[in-house]
Each structure stands twice: as C-alpha cells, then as structure tokens.
Amino acid sequence: MKLAVLMSDYRTGSDIVDRLSAEKLGIILVGNGVYHAAAKEGGKACPILEKKADFYALTEDFESRGFTADKLDSRVKAVNYGDLVDLIFNDYEKVIWL
Amino acid sequence: MKLAVLMSDYRTGSDIVDRLSAEKLGIILVGNGVYHAAAKEGGKACPILEKKADFYALTEDFESRGFTADKLDSRVKAVNYGDLVDLIFNDYEKVIWL
Amino acid sequence: MATKKLAFVVRSLPYKTEASRLALTHAISSQTVEIYLNDGDLVEASISYVGDGVFNILKNQQAGKHYGITTNEGHAKNTLLLDLKVLICKEDLDKFGLTEENLVMDAEDLGGDMRANIVSYNEIQKEMETADHLLFC
Amino acid sequence: MATKKLAFVVRSLPYKTEASRLALTHAISSQTVEIYLNDGDLVEASISYVGDGVFNILKNQQAGKHYGITTNEGHAKNTLLLDLKVLICKEDLDKFGLTEENLVMDAEDLGGDMRANIVSYNEIQKEMETADHLLFC
Amino acid sequence: MGKLTIGTFSSLVGSMSLDFAVKLSEAAVKKGHKVDFWMSGNATMLAKKGQKAFKDYSFLSKTLQEMLATGNFNITACEACAEARGYHKEDCPDGFQRKSMDWYLASTFEADRVLHIGGD
Amino acid sequence: MGKLTIGTFSSLVGSMSLDFAVKLSEAAVKKGHKVDFWMSGNATMLAKKGQKAFKDYSFLSKTLQEMLATGNFNITACEACAEARGYHKEDCPDGFQRKSMDWYLASTFEADRVLHIGGD
Numbered sequence: 132m133k134l135a136v137l138m139s140d141y142r143t144g145s146d147i148v149d150r151l152s153a154e155k156l157g158i159i160l161v162g163n164g165v166y167h168a169a170a171k172e173g174g175k176a177c178p179i180l181e182k183k184a185d186f187y188a189l190t191e192d193f194e195s196r197g198f199t200a201d202k203l204d205s206r207v208k209a210v211n212y213g214d215l216v217d218l219i220f221n222d223y224e225k226v227i228w229l
Numbered sequence: 230m231k232l233a234v235l236m237s238d239y240r241t242g243s244d245i246v247d248r249l250s251a252e253k254l255g256i257i258l259v260g261n262g263v264y265h266a267a268a269k270e271g272g273k274a275c276p277i278l279e280k281k282a283d284f285y286a287l288t289e290d291f292e293s294r295g296f297t298a299d300k301l302d303s304r305v306k307a308v309n310y311g312d313l314v315d316l317i318f319n320d321y322e323k324v325i326w327l
Numbered sequence: 328m329a330t331k332k333l334a335f336v337v338r339s340l341p342y343k344t345e346a347s348r349l350a351l352t353h354a355i356s357s358q359t360v361e362i363y364l365n366d367g368d369l370v371e372a373s374i375s376y377v378g379d380g381v382f383n384i385l386k387n388q389q390a391g392k393h394y395g396i397t398t399n400e401g402h403a404k405n406t407l408l409l410d411l412k413v414l415i416c417k418e419d420l421d422k423f424g425l426t427e428e429n430l431v432m433d434a435e436d437l438g439g440d441m442r443a444n445i446v447s448y449n450e451i452q453k454e455m456e457t458a459d460h461l462l463f464c
Numbered sequence: 465m466a467t468k469k470l471a472f473v474v475r476s477l478p479y480k481t482e483a484s485r486l487a488l489t490h491a492i493s494s495q496t497v498e499i500y501l502n503d504g505d506l507v508e509a510s511i512s513y514v515g516d517g518v519f520n521i522l523k524n525q526q527a528g529k530h531y532g533i534t535t536n537e538g539h540a541k542n543t544l545l546l547d548l549k550v551l552i553c554k555e556d557l558d559k560f561g562l563t564e565e566n567l568v569m570d571a572e573d574l575g576g577d578m579r580a581n582i583v584s585y586n587e588i589q590k591e592m593e594t595a596d597h598l599l600f601c
Numbered sequence: 602m603g604k605l606t607i608g609t610f611s612s613l614v615g616s617m618s619l620d621f622a623v624k625l626s627e628a629a630v631k632k633g634h635k636v637d638f639w640m641s642g643n644a645t646m647l648a649k650k651g652q653k654a655f656k657d658y659s660f661l662s663k664t665l666q667e668m669l670a671t672g673n674f675n676i677t678a679c680e681a682c683a684e685a686r687g688y689h690k691e692d693c694p695d696g697f698q699r700k701s702m703d704w705y706l707a708s709t710f711e712a713d714r715v716l717h718i719g720g721d
Numbered sequence: 722m723g724k725l726t727i728g729t730f731s732s733l734v735g736s737m738s739l740d741f742a743v744k745l746s747e748a749a750v751k752k753g754h755k756v757d758f759w760m761s762g763n764a765t766m767l768a769k770k771g772q773k774a775f776k777d778y779s780f781l782s783k784t785l786q787e788m789l790a791t792g793n794f795n796i797t798a799c800e801a802c803a804e805a806r807g808y809h810k811e812d813c814p815d816g817f818q819r820k821s822m823d824w825y826l827a828s829t830f831e832a833d834r835v836l837h838i839g840g841d
Contacts, residue, residue, distance in 0.1 A: 132456050139618060139720070141477060141516070142241050146378050147338050147463075150448060162617055163480040166519070171561055191530040191624070192617075196479060197522030197537065197566075212628035219714050220603050220634070225455075227336075227463040228718045230593050237738060237840070239340060239379070244515050245475050245600075248585060260737055261343040264382070269424055289393040289744070290737075294342060295385030295400065295429075310748035317834050318723050318754070323592075325473075325600040326838045331710050339720065342737050345642040346719040349610055352777065353641070356702035363707030370706045394740055397776050460709055462608070464719025468830050476840065479617050482762040483839040486730055489657065490761070493822035500827030507826045531620055534656050597829055599728070601839025612732050612763045643732045643763065649807035658805045685778045687769035687812070 133157075135223035138164035138179075144229035145179055156184040157223055159215065160207065165193040168207040176204050189215065231255075233321035236262035236277075242327035243277055254282040255321055257313065258305065263291040266305040274302050287313065328367035333357065334458035335372060336451070337380035341399040342390065346464040347383050350374075351402035353462075358409050373412040373458070375451045381419050384431045384443070400431055408434035413443040414451050465504035470494065471595035472509060473588070474517035478536040479527065483601040484520050487511075488539035490599075495546050510549035510595070512588045518556050521568045521580070537568055545571035550580040551588050603713035604635040608705055609644035610719055618718055619644055623661050625716075630673050637708040641679040645686060648678035650694045662694065669696040677704055723833035724755040728825055729764035730839055738838055739764055743781050745836075750793050757828040761799040765806060768798035770814045782814065789816040797824055 134153035138144055139162035148158065158179070160168050167177040168188045180186060186207040193203065200209040210218065219226055232251035236242055237260035246256065256277070258266050265275040266286045278284060284305040291301065298307040308316065317324055335354045339346045357372040364370070376384060388398035406413055420426065433442045444450075455461055472491045476483045494509040501507070513521060525535035543550055557563065570579045581587075592598055607626060611618040622644075626636045640647055647661060654660040668674035677698040678688075693699055709715045727746060731738040742764075746756045760767055767781060774780040788794035797818040798808075813819055829835045 134461075137716070139621070140480070150377075150452075152452060161621060163477050166477065170519070172559055174561060192621075195525060195527035195530050195535075196519065197525040199524070212624050213632065215625065216605075216629045216632055216634065219605070219716075225458075225461050226714055226716050227461045228716060228720065229338075229463060232598075235836070237741070238343070248514075248589075250589060259741060261340050264340065268382070270422055272424060290741075293388060293390035293393050293398075294382065295388040297387070310744050311752065313745065314725075314749045314752055314754065317725070317836075323595075323598050324834055324836050325598045326836060326840065327475075327600060333706070333709060333715075344720065344736060345610055348777070349642050350717075350719055353608075353702050353705060357706050359701075360703040360706040360710075363703060364710055368710060370710055372706070394737070394744075394779055396779050460712070460715035460717075462715065462717035462719065464610070464717065470826070470829060470835075481616060481840065482730055485657070486762050487837075487839055490728075490822050490825060494826050496821075497823040497826040497830075500823060501830055505830060507830055509826070531617070531624075531659055533659050597832070597835035597837075599835065599837035599839065601730070601837065616763070643736075643766075646763075646766070646806060651809060652807040653804040655801055655805050657801075660805075681775055681777075684773040685775050685780075686766060687772040689771060692807070 133222065133224045135159055135219060135226045137161050137226065137228045138167065139228060140164055141166040147229055148179060148182065157218065158182065158184045158186050159218065160188040161192050165189065165196060165198065168203045169193055169198040180204055180206050187218065231320065231322045233257055233317060233324045235259050235324065235326045236265065237326060238262060239264040245327055246277060246280065255316065256280065256282045256284050257316065258286040259290050263287065263294060263296065266301045267291055267296040278302055278304050285316065330369040330371050332458045333370060333372045334455050334461050335374045336461060336463045337374060337376050337383055338378045339464060340379045341383045347380065348399055348402065350462065350464040351399065351406060354411060355405055355409060373414065373454055374406055375414040375454055377416045377451060378419055381415060381423065381425060384415065385429055386431060403431045404434045404437065407441045407443060408437050408439035410441045414454060415443055415445045416451055417445050417447050420445065467506040467508055469595045470507060470509045471592050471598050472511045473598060473600045474511060474513050474520055475515045476601060477516045478520045484517065485536055485539065487599065487601040488536065488543060491548060492542055492546060510551065510591055511543055512551040512591055514553045514588060515556055518552060518560065518562060521552065522566055523568060540568045541571045541574065544578045544580060545574050545576035547578045551591060552580055552582045553588055554582050554584050557582065602633045604711060605629050606637040606639065606708045606712035606715045608639045608641065608717045610642040612643040612646055618720065619647065620659050620661065622718055623664055626674065627664055627668060630668050630671055635673045637712065638674065638676040639705040639708065641682050645678045645682045645688065648683055648693055648697050649688050650692050666696065722753045724831060725749050726757040726759065726828045726832035726835045728759045728761065728837045730762040732763040732766055738840065739767065740779050740781065742838055743784055746794065747784055747788060750788050750791055755793045757832065758794065758796040759825040759828065761802050761822065765798045765802045765808065768803055768813055768817050769808050770812050
C-alpha cells in the first residue's frame with residue numbers, strides 16, 4: 132500500500148511508526164511532529180529519520196515554532212498545506228494521523 | 230520541601246520526575262499514571278518506581294481501568310479521593326500535576 | 328452495490344482522552360449507516376488493538392461505578408455483539424504479560440457469537456492493506 | 465502585608481495544547497492581581513523553562529503569520545517587559561544544542577530592562593523550594 | 602478532483618490539531634476538491650455560534666464560512682456530543698449540520714481519502 | 722480546615738483530568754475544606770448551561786451544583802476563554818462566576834494548597 136503518516140507529536144507515536152510497513156511510505160511531520168526534523172538531542176538527529184520512508188515537514192508548522200527550512204534535517208523536505216493536499220491525493224492511497 | 234507529584238500520564242513526564250528532589254517526595258499515580266503501578270513491560274516494573282519516594286495510586290482510577298489493588302506493584306499504596314485530600318493537606322506542602 | 332472497508336486501529340490508552348472511546352462508538356455506527364447509502368452499499372468496520380491500545384479491552388473496568396460513564400470494556404463488547412471483526416496484537420499482549428483471561432474476548436453473556444482474534448502484528452498489517460481507509464486513534 | 469511567591473514551571477512544548485501559553489498569560493496577570501488583594505499584599509510570579517519547555521522561547525515564531533495567533537515568543541517577551549523573573553535550564557539548552565542567540569533573552573526592543581537567566585537545574589530547584597506554590601505545565 | 606473526509610476529535614482553542622484540520626480543508630477546497638468535515642467529541646467546540654476573536658486564540662469561524670460559500674465544503678457536528686456540551690440547535694452556526702455518528706461513516710463511503718484525527 | 726485552589730485547563734467531556742479535578746474538589750469540600758475552582762482554556766466547557774447527561778460522557782453539573790450549595794465551593798471561568806468559545810453571560814450556569822485571569826492568582830494568595838492542572 133501507499134501510506135502517508137501524519138505525525139503530529141514529538142514524544143509519542145514512534146512505537147507505532149517503527150512497525151508500519153508499506154511499499155511506499157511517507158512520513159509527514161506536522162504540529163509538534165516537526166521537532167523530529169528540527170530538534171536534536173545530544174547532537175543526534177531523531178531515530179525516526181532512519182526509517183525507510185520519504186520525509187516531509189509542514190512549513191507553516193515549523194515556522195510557527197521558530198524554525199526555518201535550513202534548520203531541518205537534510206532528509207526532510209519542506210511542504211506547505213497546498214503541497215500536502217497534492218501529496219495526499221496524488222502520491223498516497225491511505226492517510227493516518229498519529 | 231515536602232512535595233506531592235500527581236502523575237497523570239504513562240508515556241510522558243518521567244524526564245521531569247527523574248530530576249525532582251525533595252526532603253519528602255510523594256508520587257501519586259492518577260489517571261493514566263496508574264499504569265506505572267499496574268502495567269509491566271517485558272516483565273519489568275516501571276523504572277519510575279525505583280525513585281526514592283512514597284508511592285500511591287488512586288483506587289478510583291486503577292479500578293476504572295480494570296485493575297484491582299492486588300495487581301499493583303508492592304511499593305505502591307492504594308488511596309481514594311478522601312485519602313488524597315488528607316495527603317495533600319497533611320503530608321505535603323506543595324503539589325504539582327504532571 | 329459496493330462495500331467499503333474501514334480499519335479502525337486503536338493504539339492509545341483508554342480514558343484520559345476521548346480518542347479510543349469515540350473510535351469504538353464510530354465503528355459501531357457502521358451498523359446503521361445504510362440509511363445514508365444506496366441499497367446494497369455497505370460500510371464494514373474492523374477494529375485492531377495495538378501497542379498501548381490493548382489496555383482498552385481489559386475486563387472489569389469500573390469507570391461506571393466511579394465516574395458514571397460507560398466503560399471502554401462495554402463498547403468493546405458491543406463491537407463483538409454486533410459481529411464486527413476484532414483483532415488483538417499478540418506481540419503487544421506478550422509485552423505486557425496479558426492473556427485471554429484478562430480481556431474482553433466475546434459477548435456471549437449478551438447473546439453474541441463473535442470472538443475477538445489474538446493475532447500476530449502481521450495479520451493486522453494485512454488488515455490495514457486490504458482496508459479502503461485507515462482510522463488510527 | 466505579605467508576598468506570595470508562585471513558581472510557574474514550563475515543561476511542555478508550545479502550541480499543540482494550551483498548557484504553556486496559558487501558564488505565561490496567567491503569570492503575567494500577577495501584575496494586576498492587587499485589585500483583588502488588601503493593600504500591600506502581593507503575588508509574585510517567576511517562570512522557569514525546563515525540558516521540552518525551552519522550545520517555548522525560540523525566536524522568530526511565525527504562528528501569527530500562519531495561524532493568526534499571538535506567539536509564545538511574544539508572551540515570553542511580555543514576561544520580561546513586566547520584570548518577571550525568568551530562569552532557563554542550561555542543561556536542557558545544552559542537550560538540544562540551543563544557545564542565547566536562539567532565545568528570547570530580553571524585551572529591550574519594547575523598552576524592558578529585565579534579562580532572562582540561563583541557570584543550572586539546581587537554581588531552578590532552589591526557586592521551587594522558596595516558592596509558596598508550584599504551577600507546572 | 603477528489604473528495605476528502607476529515608474526522609476531528611480535538612478541541613478548538615489551544616489545540617492546533619483542529620487548526621490543522623481547518624487549514625488542510627481550506628487548501629483542499631482551494632484546489633477544487635470536496636471536503637466533508639466531521640466534528641465529534643471536543644471538536645464540536647467549533648459548532649458554537651458567537652465565538653469572539655481574541656488575539657491569543659485561533660478564530661476559525663471566518664474561514665469556515667468562506668469554505669461553506671464555495672459549495673464544496675460540508676461541516677457536520679455529532680449531535681449527541683454537542684448536546685452533552687450544552688450546544689442546542691439554536692447554538693449551531695449557519696450552514697453547519699448536526700447528525701448522528703453514522704453520517705461520518707457514510708461520508709467515508711464515497712471519499713477518496715479519509716483523515717481521522719483521533720488524538721486530542 | 723484549609724483552602725485548596727485548583728486551576729483547570731483541560732476539556733470537559735472525554736478528558737478525565739477535569740473529572741479528576743471535580744472529584745477531588747468534592748472530597749475536599751466533604752471534609753470541610755474550602756475550594757476555589759478556576760476554569761481556563763478548554764476547561765471553560767464546564768461553564769456552559771444546559772448540558773445533557775449521556776451515558777457515554779461524564780456529566781458533572783449535578784456534583785458542581787451540590788458543592789455550590791455548601792457555600793465552601795467557588796467556581797469561576799476565565800471570561801475571555803469563555804467568550805472565545807461563544808459562551809456569553811446568559812450561557813453561564815447558576816452560581817458560576819466569570820472573571821479575568823488575575824482572579825486565579827488572587828485566589829492562590831490565601832490558598833493553603835494550589836493544584837495547577839496545566840496539561841490537556
């Protein structure tokens with residue numbers, strides 16, 4: 132399946148993502164999920180970014196929290212709400228919110 | 230200080246509890262915090278119970294979730310809402326909610 | 328004439344928030360959805376419990392006695408009474424040391440025939456793959 | 465004539481919930497509380513940022529532009545403008561690789577004199593000990 | 602053009618999850634898609650008339666009315682959830698509907714995509 | 722006998738944190754303590770008249786009215802938070818007050834214990 136995961140939290144949900152598998156998997160960081168792309172703990176990027184998936188972060192949400200696109204982990208692509216609509220309709224078949 | 234911590238969540242807040250220090254520390258498990266006393270992962274009790282503190286769990290809340298007092302870790306004492314009021318007023322000076 | 332398959336996946340703890348309770352009540356409402364659809368069209372809901380979500384189906388929840396609300400246990404029983412497909416992740420039960428005895432496995436006392444299925448995560452993954460839409464909570 | 469000391473401790477991330485935003489606005493309201501108190505009585509609020517809470521005071525929050533709401537950055541600046549004591553946990557900044565440059569440290573642009581203090585967790589622990597009440601969020 | 606059904610269970614003010622759902626709907630409607638927006642549980646807070654705009658809180662009524670005007674946006678509250686919160690028929694904003702939960706399930710039948718925002 | 726000030730910022734229905742705050746108040750009032758109960762943010766959902774009892778949702782109005790009758794319980798909503806949600810004066814249940822945030826801070830002045838329930 133082609134699955135888009137909207138990840139909206141920083142401290143919960145990783146246990147679920149770890150197990151998800153899909154032929155095509157997109158992880159879209161929204162809300163407080165953007166800290167997965169923008170924050171480092173002890174100098175290390177978030178382990179979730181090791182997952183085999185395409186990563187996106189919502190511009191409106193990381194900018195709201197004081198980050199700019201150049202602060203994101205290089206594996207993560209910035210998208211806006213319009214892009215997100217296209218991703219959901221064109222690139223994936225199913226969408227979940229964590 | 231004499232500090233009572235009402236711990237209401239299972240998956241967040243432990244980072245804060247780890248650092249708290251008080252001459253007299255009470256950790257009172259309420260809401261989903263009761264899983265710290267009632268759930269075991271991989272056969273192991275929750276690490277938070279290693280903390281030097283007096284532990285309590287709210288009877289109304291663990292019973293609501295399907296546990297009985299005999300299922301609680303032996304370090305944890307069952308209390309009801311009336312006992313909780315007495316603990317807050319008589320045994321501790323400050324109360325926080327996590 | 329078509330059937331759409333919805334897979335509800337309960338992964339959060341009960342009670343603190345509304346997430347899992349409302350997932351169950353919405354899944355149950357698949358039984359009355361026909362009034363909105365054309366003849367022969369159907370919406371079919373399954374429910375899978377994974378991760379912390381398995382705590383939703385512990386037996387003997389006393390939330391009615393203490394807080395005056397229906398329990399998630401009661402809702403889970405209703406899903407079985409109404410013949411919804413229910414999957415419970417075995418690996419997560421093992422992790423928490425839970426067994427059939429601890430869980431709502433049927434609604435026999437209410438006259439239901441359906442039993443919940445304890446399955447490996449792979450089966451839940453398959454359920455997700457064959458569903459038209461996924462509803463996590 | 466007495467002063468009661470309240471220590472607000474911000475430990476949660478901004479925005480997803482109301483917790484930290486409302487802590488800041490309530491702390492600020494200590495400035496107008498006298499209308500409810502006897503002459504000479506005071507309520508004094510301090511604010512400490514610990515753990516994930518340090519992300520509340522990042523600079524350049526664009527929530528106004530994107531969502532039409534005032535930012536936590538703005539509220540944090542107001543606490544400094546109004547001379548509230550502000551403590552930021554150094555160990556947590558180090559953990560996240562954050563420095564003064566990233567943070568709201570003063571309200572100079574608005575005419576404020578007060579600066580936030582980056583301190584070790586021990587200092588925040590002392591603040592908690594000398595306060596009459598603790599308000600975590 | 603497709604149809605997106607969004608189910609929301611979050612709270613209005615202070616929970617940015619509900620803001621997210623509204624902004625996503627807006628972006629979808631702008632691109633010509635149809636959106637069904639279901640409010641259950643605490644998300645029914647959106648379904649109360651007379652909300653005042655304050656700068657500290659998100660204020661979503663205006664965006665919702667603009668979307669309704671396009672004819673491609675349908676917003677419906679769980680009736681029981683609303684009544685439990687003391688919201689009666691006369692509290693319901695213009696253009697909003699109130700239905701039972703099966704409305705949401707029915708909406709998914711013809712939806713191309715479903716986003717169920719279950720968390721609070 | 723002491724005074725307990727509880728500040729609540731959670732949601733009414735479905736969030737058991739608010740149920741907790743009400744049950745704790747009830748237990749304290751029964752023991753003869755005074756309780757000031759502050760509702761801010763989404764907790765102002767308690768401050769809406771006409772809530773209907775459903776078995777799926779907690780229904781706290783009755784307990785609150787019983788506590789008010791004792792004279793040892795004071796319940797006050799943040800006025801701006803209420804207005805942001807479309808709750809006006811006429812929506813406020815009998816015996817409830819509406820004030821600005823400094824009321825909460827003032828209440829802590831004479832409180833023996835303060836419980837600030839900040840999370841949602």
